[in-house]
Amino acid sequence: xxxxxxxxxxxxxxxxxxxxxxxxxxxxxxxxxxxxxxxxxxxxxxxxxxxxxxxxxxxxxxxxxxxxxxxxxxxxxxxxxxxxxxxxxxxxxxxxxxxxxxxxxxxxxxxxxxxxxxxxxxxxxxxxxxxxxxxxxxxxx
Amino acid sequence: xxxxxxxxxxxxxxxxxxxxxxxxxxxxxxxxxxxxxxxxxxxxxxxxxxxxxxxxxxxxxxxxxxxxxxxxxxxxxxxxxxxxxxxxxxxxxxxxxxxxxxxxxxxxxxxxxxxxxxxxxxxxxxxxxxxxxxxxxxxxxxxxxxxxxxxxxxxxxxxxxxxxxxxxxxxxxxxxxxxxxxxxxxxxxxxxxxxxxxxxxxxxxxxxxxxxxxxxxxxxxxxxxxxxxxxxxxxxxxxxxxxxxxxxxxxxxxxxxxxxxxxxxxxxxxxxxxxxxxxxxxxxxxxxxxxxxxxxxxxxxxxxxxxxxxxxxxxxxxxxxxxxxxxxxxxxxxxxxxxxxxxxxxxxxxxxxxxxxxxxxxxxxxxxxxxxxxxxxxxxxxxxxxxxxxxxxxxxxxxxxxxxxxxxxxxxxxxxxxxxxxxxxxxxxxxx
Numbered sequence: 001x002x003x004x005x006x007x008x009x010x011x012x013x014x015x016x017x018x019x020x021x022x023x024x025x026x027x028x029x030x031x032x033x034x035x036x037x038x039x040x041x042x043x044x045x046x047x048x049x050x051x052x053x054x055x056x057x058x059x060x061x062x063x064x065x066x067x068x069x070x071x072x073x074x075x076x077x078x079x080x081x082x083x084x085x086x087x088x089x090x091x092x093x094x095x096x097x098x099x100x101x102x103x104x105x106x107x108x109x110x111x112x113x114x115x116x117x118x119x120x121x122x123x124x125x126x127x128x129x130x131x132x133x134x135x136x137x138x139x140x141x
Numbered sequence: 142x143x144x145x146x147x148x149x150x151x152x153x154x155x156x157x158x159x160x161x162x163x164x165x166x167x168x169x170x171x172x173x174x175x176x177x178x179x180x181x182x183x184x185x186x187x188x189x190x191x192x193x194x195x196x197x198x199x200x201x202x203x204x205x206x207x208x209x210x211x212x213x214x215x216x217x218x219x220x221x222x223x224x225x226x227x228x229x230x231x232x233x234x235x236x237x238x239x240x241x242x243x244x245x246x247x248x249x250x251x252x253x254x255x256x257x258x259x260x261x262x263x264x265x266x267x268x269x270x271x272x273x274x275x276x277x278x279x280x281x282x283x284x285x286x287x288x289x290x291x292x293x294x295x296x297x298x299x300x301x302x303x304x305x306x307x308x309x310x311x312x313x314x315x316x317x318x319x320x321x322x323x324x325x326x327x328x329x330x331x332x333x334x335x336x337x338x339x340x341x342x343x344x345x346x347x348x349x350x351x352x353x354x355x356x357x358x359x360x361x362x363x364x365x366x367x368x369x370x371x372x373x374x375x376x377x378x379x380x381x382x383x384x385x386x387x388x389x390x391x392x393x394x395x396x397x398x399x400x401x402x403x404x405x406x407x408x409x410x411x412x413x414x415x416x417x418x419x420x421x422x423x424x425x426x427x428x429x430x431x432x433x434x435x436x437x438x439x440x441x442x443x444x445x446x447x448x449x450x451x452x453x454x455x456x457x458x459x460x461x462x463x464x465x466x467x468x469x470x471x472x473x474x475x476x477x478x479x480x481x482x483x484x485x486x487x488x489x490x491x492x493x494x495x496x497x498x499x500x501x502x503x504x505x506x507x508x509x510x511x512x513x514x515x516x517x518x519x520x521x522x523x524x525x526x527x528x529x530x531x532x533x534x535x536x537x538x539x540x541x542x543x544x545x546x547x548x549x550x551x552x553x554x555x556x557x558x559x560x561x562x563x564x565x566x567x568x569x570x571x572x573x
Contacts, residue, residue: 014356018359063348095397
């Protein structure tokens with residue numbers, strides 16, 4: 001099975017580095033170069049000519065300048081080209097309000113930013129699990 | 142001397158005459174007084190053509206007493222607006238002797254800027270009763286009054302009666318009310334702004350505090366993984382950092398939850414408290430096993446409340462009950478409710494009463510009741526945090542939620558003898 005292409009939008013250098021350090025070893029993931037923020041992420045996507053090169057899923061930091069996670073999510077979901085890509089929003093603190101609004105706007109998952117190596121990998125596995133679960137459900141077996 | 146005699150006589154006559162006049166004046170005054178106070182209905186006056194009987198058209202006893210004793214001014218004016226009669230209250234109002242008023246035009250006492258109002262009122266009132274507000278000149282002062290005008294049929298013809306109500310105190314009260322209302326409005330606005338700012342502050346501060354805090358957690362954990370490079374002491378210090386960071390995170394989340402309670406997201410729904418407690422028992426499963434706890438739940442009502450918030454109250458109280466159990470003792474918790482008739486902890490029971498009293502009892506370490514108020518205050522802890530973990534916000538949150546639901550919360554306890562939390566909530570918020 002091909003590794004899944006993952007695109008991250010994250011403005012925090014430390015978190016970008018952690019994300020890479022904790023996850024780049026995974027054989028089931030292909031980490032695309034992370035975008036600085038929501039606007040940069042949309043530019044990156046628009047510059048991808050071939051649809052088969054689009055990421056398989058996207059992770060958005062909520063707290064970003066210019067366009068935050070939620071705003072970027074809305075733009076992604078309202079664009080026919082990207083609406084099918086599963087999106088997860090993560091934040092230093094994902095409260096009920098954020099979980100609710102992001103879910104309503106079509107996020108596949110919402111969570112608090114992990115702290116440890118294990119938590120980062122658990123987060124990815126949960127996200128992948130949710131996506132596979134959703135896809136099998138959609139296919140109706 | 143001869144010339145002096147008639148003069149002397151005249152002096153004597155004059156004295157008598159004066160005496161006679163004085164007598165007459167006294168009599169007249171008495172008569173007037175009697176008329177004023179309603180003791181006379183008719184009088185006989187000796188005139189050139191013999192005695193004449195004058196009946197007083199307005200001599201109705203109660204009427205005259207009423208006019209004279211009432212706190213309003215009362216005058217009668219003719220078609221020219223000349224005052225024919227005035228009661229003494231009106232004289233006091235305009236600060237003039239009564240005898241100086243009769244014969245003057247009423248308009249004279251109206252302040253210049255109100256003369257048009259008065260003249261319109263005066264002219265209209267001959268046709269139908271009129272009412273209006275003007276200011277009267279009262280010595281050096283101005284008195285706001287209400288005039289009620291109505292025609293009066295007297296023997297001499299139709300005249301206009303004017304009742305004058307002093308509005309000074311009414312105006313003052315109105316002004317005071319207005320001022321107070323304005324002040325209240327301002328205070329309210331200031332409070333709303335500061336409340337909003339405070340919520341904003343708590344929310345922003347908490348969110349923004351989370352980011353650096355998380356970094357501390359992340360990098361401490363990374364450091365801890367390099368165990369081989371750490372001395373025993375360094376590892377111990379690192380554990381302290383990780384512990385404190387985790388405690389701070391809990392504090393921030395609790396503050397955030399507390400500040401969010403003030404926000405107006407008061408969604409109410411019918412909530413079965415038994416369901417809520419059942420859910421919580423599942424959440425607490427590990428802790429219940431750990432403490433060897435037995436939780437007995439009686440019949441609990443369905444209440445019209447904010448589900449998440451009320452769940453939080455039960456969660457905080459049950460978690461406290463489990464946390465503050467006696468070491469080595471299996472923890473026993475009971476949750477029961479009864480219906481009561483009033484919002485008071487002394488209320489009598491009433492099967493279909495509008496309030497319910499919920500008691501959550503434990504056999505834990507309890508507390509001294511002199512600390513009761515501190516339990517519900519923000520950040521107050523009765524126990525050192527080494528012994529019992531917690532942020533000291535849980536009970537403050539519980540109280541705030543119960544307050545928002547128009548309820549009451551208190552606790553009864555003795556040190557070492559368990560505690561009982563009592564909550565009163567209205568069955569239906571609509572009735573409150």
